[in-house]
Structure formats: C-alpha cells, structure tokens
Amino acid sequence: MKKVRLDEMTWSEVKKLLENGVDTVVIGIGSTEQHGPSLPLQTDRRIADTVANFIASSLENTIQAPTIMVGNSPHHMGFPGTISLKQSTLEAVLEDYLESLIHHGFKTIILTNHHGGNCTAIDNSLEKARKEFPAVRFVSFYNQNTTEAINKFCEKYQLTPAELGAHAGDLETSIMMVLDENLVCPDWFVKGFVGDYNQEVRAKAHREGYITLTENGVVGDQRMASKEKGLDYLSTLKEVILNYIRSELEKS
Numbered sequence: 001m002k003k004v005r006l007d008e009m010t011w012s013e014v015k016k017l018l019e020n021g022v023d024t025v026v027i028g029i030g031s032t033e034q035h036g037p038s039l040p041l042q043t044d045r046r047i048a049d050t051v052a053n054f055i056a057s058s059l060e061n062t063i064q065a066p067t068i069m070v071g072n073s074p075h076h077m078g079f080p081g082t083i084s085l086k087q088s089t090l091e092a093v094l095e096d097y098l099e100s101l102i103h104h105g106f107k108t109i110i111l112t113n114h115h116g117g118n119c120t121a122i123d124n125s126l127e128k129a130r131k132e133f134p135a136v137r138f139v140s141f142y143n144q145n146t147t148e149a150i151n152k153f154c155e156k157y158q159l160t161p162a163e164l165g166a167h168a169g170d171l172e173t174s175i176m177m178v179l180d181e182n183l184v185c186p187d188w189f190v191k192g193f194v195g196d197y198n199q200e201v202r203a204k205a206h207r208e209g210y211i212t213l214t215e216n217g218v219v220g221d222q223r224m225a226s227k228e229k230g231l232d233y234l235s236t237l238k239e240v241i242l243n244y245i246r247s248e249l250e251k252s
C-alpha cells in the first residue's frame with residue numbers, strides 16, 4: 001500500500017515526491033464536538049480523516065495533509081467536551097495550511113469537510129486563496145451529490161431522513177461503529193430530535209445552541225444503527241465523494 005500521510009514521511013521523502021510529480025494534497029476537516037451520549041467527540045474528524053485518506057490513496061500523485069481535528073462548533077458548547085475554534089481562528093488555520101502547502105509546491109488542494117459549522121470559514125478562506133494563488137486549483141467537498149445516496153439508504157433500511165439523521169443519527173452512528181467500535185456505546189443509543197429539521201429549525205439551533213433542540217445532543221435516531229449498515233454507508237459515500245472530486249478536477 002502506498003504511503004499517503006504527509007506526517008508519516010520525512011522531509012526528504014516529501015521532496016522526492018514533489019520532484020516526481022506528486023502535486024496534489026487532500027485536507028480532511030472535522031470537529032471535536034458532542035455526538036450524543038454514545039458516540040465520541042472525535043466522530044466528525046474521524047470520518048474526515050478516513051475520507052481524506054481514501055481520496056489520497058485513490059487519486060494519482062496525491063498525498064494527505066494532517067486532518068484539521070477541531071472546527072467551528074459554538075452551537076454544541078452546551079454539551080461538555082466540545083471544543084470550538086472561532087470562525088476567524090479556523091480561517092487563519094486554513095490560510096496557514098494552504099500557504100505552507102503552496103510554498104512547498106503543491107498545485108492542487110482538495111478539502112473534504114465533514115462538519116456543517118465549518119462551511120462559512122472554508123468558503124471565506126477559499127475565496128481569499130483563489131485570489132491570492134490563481135495558479136493553484138482548489139476543490140472543496142461538503143455534502144454535494146450525496147442526496148441520491150442518502151435517499152437510497154433510507155429506502156433500503158426503511159428509515160426516514162430524520163432518523164438517518166443530520167447529527168449523530170443512524171448514519172454517523174453506524175459509520176463510527178465501523179471506524180472504531182470500541183469508542184461506541186450501544187447501551188446508550190438514543191432517539192434524538194426527529195422532527196422537521198428545516199432551515200428555520202436549523203438556524204434557531206445554531207443561534208440558541210443544539211441543547212435547545214435536543215437534550216441528548218442527537219438529531220436522528222441511533223437505536224437501529226449497525227456495523228453492517230456502516231460498511232455500506234461508508235463505502236458508498238466514499239465513492240460518491242471521490243466521483244464528485246474527480247469531476248471537479250476534470251472541470252478545472
């Protein structure tokens with residue numbers, strides 16, 4: 001298996017790769033925030049790291065930068081353990097990541113984001129970076145092209161989109177069971193908010209904190225989660241994301 005993690009390499013290995021045409025780097029972006037009473041705080045960053053690793057392993061001439069493990073999560077601060085970077089801090093982190101990688105000669109930078117709270121900071125950082133580095137290609141994934149897959153999961157496993165969940169529901173719980181079963185506590189699987197999670201409800205939860213929407217922190221239902229479903233969810237989503245990134249790379 002090819003080595004793709006930048007932080008597992010020596011500087012001389014990175015130099016050699018750059019000289020041999022490796023010019024693309026993937027950065028996973030996650031969060032360290034509550035995911036209900038049964039999932040670890042690392043859930044989003046673990047998924048981000050797994051997807052980024054898959055992309056880097058699947059594309060030619062690509063390596064993986066260290067995953068950004070903490071994101072913008074002020075709306076989860078009502079739950080102990082959540083760590084939140086201010087939007088301005090996350091933008092500064094992204095700016096420094098991009099500048100460092102571009103300094104070394106990377107020509108294509110792929111961001112794969114797995115936490116909604118990070119979107120504005122990423123959009124702002126990319127807008128700035130595109131102006132500053134017009135010769136560099138930037139591709140950014142967050143939820144694009146996943147609707148069809150999500151609808152199929154709901155049909156196949158007889159779940160409503162609300163149960164599959166926007167946060168720590170059946171989807172993330174099942175995936176986390178695949179990524180590290182030891183960190184998941186099935187005895188504490190709960191049903192969270194499964195009402196209409198529309199724009200208005202979401203905006204209110206972001207404004208006033210998720211604790212005002214869901215006492216246990218879950219938006220979805222974890223009680224039917226399983227490792228088998230997790231394997232299906234993860235492999236399907238990895239392919240959807242990779243296809244999206246491939247098509248964006250072809251366009252640019």
Ligand SMILES: [Zn+2]
Binds near residue numbers: 035043044167168172
């Ligand atoms: Zn999550």
